[in-house]
Amino acid sequence: MVYDAVALLFDEFWDKEGDTFGRAVGDFNNYTTGLxxxxxxxxxxxxxxxxxxxxxxxxxxxxxxxxxxxVILEGICGGLPYNGPGEMFLGGVVISKSII
Structure with a gap:
């Protein structure tokens, strides 16, 4: 899972004790914050x-x-390319002007 792979890159987590930054009303996303x-x-x-x-x-x-x-939005968004019996490919695409 991409989420788990990116979370492994964090050097420091800010939300070990819960969400200290809060979310906007109606935002039901689950966040991990840190550095x-x-x-x-x-x-x-x-x-x-x-x-x-x-x-x-x-x-x-x-x-x-x-x-x-x-903001980098990455993932397959529910798509699953199929190229014949027993052959499926999962992957992501990141499109950006620059990489930091």
Missing amino acids: IGKHNIALALLSYMGKANAAAAATNMRSSYGALRL
Whole structure:
């Protein structure tokens, strides 16, 4: 799972004692907050897969964390390429102007 892989990159977690930053009213995303290097990170775990749920999660994240400077939305959004019997591919695509 991509969420677990990214969480392993955290150098420090801020929410060991619970969510100290709070969420906007109506934001039901699950967040992990902390540091990767010198960068403040808010990592969201989607409750459901799909493009609409991913878009809603990104919108809610912006409401809860108003000072976001970079958002990377990664995942398969429920898609599963099929190339014949016994051959399925899972993967993600990240599109960005730059990488920090």
